[in-house]
Amino acid sequence: MEEEKEVNALSGMFDVKQFLQKLIGLWWLFLLCLVIGLSYAYYKNQFIQTYYNIGAMISIKDNTNPLFTNNQSLTFNWGGTTDKVTTAITQFKSRSHAENVVDRLQYYVGYIKEGDYFNIDAYKKTPFFVYIDTTQAQLYQQPIRITVLDQERFELSANFAAATASGFDYGAKEPVRVQVPQGAWKQQFQFGESIALPFFKGTIERTAENTATGEWVIRLENYWGTVMKYKGISVSQQPDGSSILALSLEGLNKQRLIDYINTSSEVLVTEELRKKNKFAVSTIAYIDSSLQTQSALLKESESELESFRDNSQLIDVSAQNAGFNEKLTSFEIQKRDLLNRLNYYENLESYLKRRSDYTSIQAPSVVGISEGSIGEYVGSLVQLSEERKRKEFTLKPDAPVFRELDRSIDALKVVIYENITSSTALLNNELGVINREINKLESQIKRLPKEQQEFLKIQRQFDITQQAYNVFQAKRAEAELVKAANVSDVYIIDEAKDTGQGGSSKDSNINYLIALLIGIAIPVTVAFILTLLDTFIHTPKELEKLSPVPLIGVVGQMKHDNNLVVYEQPRSAIAESFRGLRSSLHFMYNPESQYGSRTIMVTSSVSGEGKTFTSINLATIFALSGKRTLLVGLDLRKPKIFDDFNIENTIGVSNYLVKDATLNEIIKSSGIENLDLILSGPVPPNPSELIMTARAGDMLEELRKAYDYIVLDTPPLGLVSDAMEISKHADASLYVVRQGYTKKGMLDIINDKYLKEELGNVSLLFNYFDDRARYGYGYGYGYGAYGNGYHENTPSKTAAYRLKKQIKKLFSLSRSKATKKSIPDNDPGLKRN
Known part of the structure; x- marks a missing residue:
């Protein structure tokens, strides 16, 4: 098992x-x-298509205004360089930034040059450029053909399936429907002419450097799709963690990539400078509004002073009372400055209590507050508020970082409140001192004549207004200088440029x-x-793996007219294979066999595996060695041997078994010395029953007395049971397996019977082996070049020869059928015993 x-x-x-x-x-x-x-x-x-990768390099630095100290500057540092780098990277990849750049360049306008295999992005390769009116609805995602006729004229054409088509308002960023002329449409225009069609509004300008004519296609693409495409720009720090940013973008049109990267960098430079000038601009706006007020007051004071001088009889009043007026004016100016500071603190405290966004607080230096602590605290508060505002775009409202920022902001507000309280107290003390000095001077002035008092009052009011106006002008000049001196923290190191680099086909x-x-x-x-x-057996080694039955030999493949290969070509490789088989069979015989005769049964799984071929040539090789040999055809169902020896199959085993002939009558001469034949005879209706009769065994026992070797050509073991009955009378059994014909599953029968010892002394013979397609195996076959001179060469068969053989086979088949019909199934001589 x-x-x-x-x-x-x-x-x-x-x-x-x-x-x-x-x-x-x-x-x-x-x-x-x-x-x-x-x-x-x-x-x-x-x-x-060829893809290009264009890059640029920028630097993010904290470029502080060198013309002002920290106490004078109207700007704040928003988190230092590291924070600015992170902000710049985020901004480059943000949707709003991509929108800004796409809108500037109108990248949703597609320029197409139709090619043989694909359409080419013809941006800046056309002899024209399209500027659309973003305040009007435009035809959306439908091609419009532009045919350049000459240097002055071009033609627009399109084909519309319906009276309306999809449109898009690139200003409002929303889809609309536009009216179109149904069917084929075309119209000529001049370059530079304003086009106002229901579905297209804009201008098409002629480019000076391109004078080509021909056809191109423009198409207004999906706006948000275009934005998201360029939102994917690659931004990385070079090296990692530094303030140097490397920008890169990949696409099909090199010039389009260059323009986007450079414009993107310019937008960031402008935006960073706008942020940096934010407080200077708001300060200038505040000062301008104050100057308007002070200018009106100054004109009013000047007019009042001139009117008083014209109507007064006083002579050289200014000179007489210059000392009083100068001192009082100085105190009044100091008082106004203190009141401005107190007003700033009051407004700042109210702002902090009422508002949650502290990014628009005015710098303390605007009103002359030079305390470093209050300016530092306000700057820190604005910085934290700005940071919180940025993180709101990327984090959830309940993120822990917001709680930490809010705690820091609240702590700063407490410190600022304390500073406001202490600074307000000090300013109120100073204000009290100045008020007392003003009261002293005013008491002295009251001793003067009424007319002189009135003049001094008007003169003093004019001087104070003049001084305030001069202060605001100085502050405005300072703010303008700060704004002019500010530079962006973004510096372009290498702009994107076409250096002739090639692209790549992905x-x-x-x-x-x-x-x-x-x-x-x-x-x-x-x-x-x-x-x-493949269920077929192809090599001897494969056969050895598939069956425990020993392999006794291998017979090669050879083209021949009939099965008498050994007799007609005794020096062929086939003949040598059978000589080797003859030698191997000597080790299988029972040494106690009666009469010294050897009986060899040849069978197989199915018809066509070469039983008859093996039987004939094995018998022939025994006969050529001088042994009395008998070849018996026991395949009563499908007789074949007679055809190769050109003998009529009219009498044979079937006749003997039904007692229609004697043993001597059925033995025929083969024409080969020492080789006799017993044909199967006419096909009986009950072959199995005939084989199982005692007369069949008696026949073989009689034949043993007369011959040295008896070769039995039996029916296939896999189809009928005849061979099992015959095997009882055989000294050795050969089970023929044909290369590329016998299926692996067919070996199950012989394997089962061998393992159960139902079929003894059996060996496998591998037939029709072609070593040119397989591996050399031995057994007297496959000598190759070493066989030259020892084996006869097999002549190549022509087409005419193969045709002749097929005709002969058909003729033999028809003759066999005729023989079969000559003995009816109801013949009383062949009835079952």
């Missing part, structure tokens, strides 16, 4: 050598798939690689499937 299990396991093994042989045999399929695959890859590569090599892999994979897969599905 263990041996049976081992055989079954071996039968399921994958034959690697057989797989390799099939793969080599499919070289034509490999070549065909490779040619088809590479041809298709070449065709596909014609549709592959998939061209991949397509060829895929074609190569497919060209290999298909033959390998076919060979693998054929190997898995």
